Amino acid sequence: MKLLVFGRNGQVATELQRLRPEALFLDRATADLSVPAACAAAIRAHQPEAVINAAAWTAVDRAETEEAAATVVNGDAPAAMARECTDLGIPFIQISTDYVFGGSGETPFAPDSPTRPLGAYGRSKLRGEEAVRLTGGIYAILRTSWVFSAHGDNFLKTMLRLGRERNSLNVVADQIGGPTPARAIANACLTIAEQLATEPGKSGIYHLSGTPDISWAGFAREIMAQAGLDCVIEDIPTSEYPTPAKRPLNSRLDCAGLAGFGLDRPDWKQAVHETLTELEAIR
Template identity: 75%
Template sequence: MTLAPLLVFGQTGQVATELQRLVPDAVFLGRDRADLSDPAACAAAIAAHAPRAVINAAAWTAVDKAESEEAAATVVNGDAPAAMARACAELRIPFVHISTDYVFDGAGTAPFVPDHPTAPLGAYGRSKLKGEQGVRAAGGAHVILRTSWVFSSHGNNFLKTMLRLGRERASLTVVADQIGGPTPARAIAEACLTIADQLAADPGKSGTCHFSGAPDVSWADFAREIMAQAGLACTITDIPTSAFPTPARRPANSRMDCTGLSAFGLIRPDWRAAVGQTLSELGAI
């Protein structure tokens, strides 16, 4: 697969780090070279590099902090992707933008299809939804890739937190009434590259797609699998979301219908296998 010159927004995040492993010759713009709080600068960077494709792997991901700083989160997650998409549309190049299950309200138990009505529960979800709307409105070749529960061997994520706490404690309480698909960052990066490549050849594949790991699971059962594969004796006890209050409400149902992946020849990754690979990278098994 050849995508150079590829331009990626993001450098130290989980997906951006995996993209650097996969396509080290791509151009990666960290905050020092393209601050998403300055949407015009992001658009200017695209015009300056004139790449074959753009992937936006950068975002405001501090979900709870967004509740008190919604305006700032909205610039980063809403205005910046819209500016990127407009710049890509002007150059007639594909744009792949990573979004989130938080654009939904998490009601029910059925997996959310891409065109299900959006209804974010909090500031983070609203900021990401604005980004989606801006990307679509730009009118260029694009795919909005919604994902969930990202993990890898780098950055801050649930797997690394559980591994640390599992080594320190004999037991943990973990939320069991939120259900979703843990998704390896490596798989997201690979999917973004595949989609960008195919969009370049067929802009008609533009749209919104869901990509999450299988099978769907609770946070508590995700934690149990981590402990089991890491050989840790830490006991996991189920608790309801109400026992672990946070500033931002989390969706109870993060299941996503990923059947649209077939248009790109993609399937849902098995997160359990990826847990083993990640633990191996961390030297935990």
């Protein structure tokens, strides 16, 4: 399959390059998502057999003051990509987020659960989702949460850095979700793209997050334990860690639909071990 990927340096894009090095990866210099027409033009020029959008505006807090820019990148660019893929009759995979939900309750959100973003970032991602669906093409929207890997900026790497510098850390304990290894997301994107090429009826919205669900504080404790760090994690409520963008308290995702592609929820604890091993090797 001739695959085109938007994104080169992000966590998922990096893992996609490892899994599918022969694919064409477009960075900001070759396809700027702030110029949606350029993204569509890149698809027309390269004539791929499937497209994965692994690029996005991910600065959640900055989106609160730059919502228009975030919406172009997360909403208008995927819309342009999806329309072009629809014209070519090829699968388009869009990575989305738990932030499209309101985060209330304790029940995992299903793909068809009502959406109610709490902030600009979630609104921008939801706009992209809606545009992709409305093209009527062959597509999958893959919502995920709490992404981590050995690359880029993420919670795991932040905890490691702070855990080596401090004796204790205050970490939010009332936000619950599933930490998700970037490699699992990359693998799911490839698997879904390949199956959609022959089974377009599988088009739809799917969820992928790591198991078991846990709080950020619990996630931090596991990181410290596996890394052999003595840093003590103190539980605090979200109210004691204010941020410009409101975070969802409930980020649990119902991932049952993945079974239709032969996929399971990844074990994030095992992935933490693998990530720590990789980070140690490159230190």
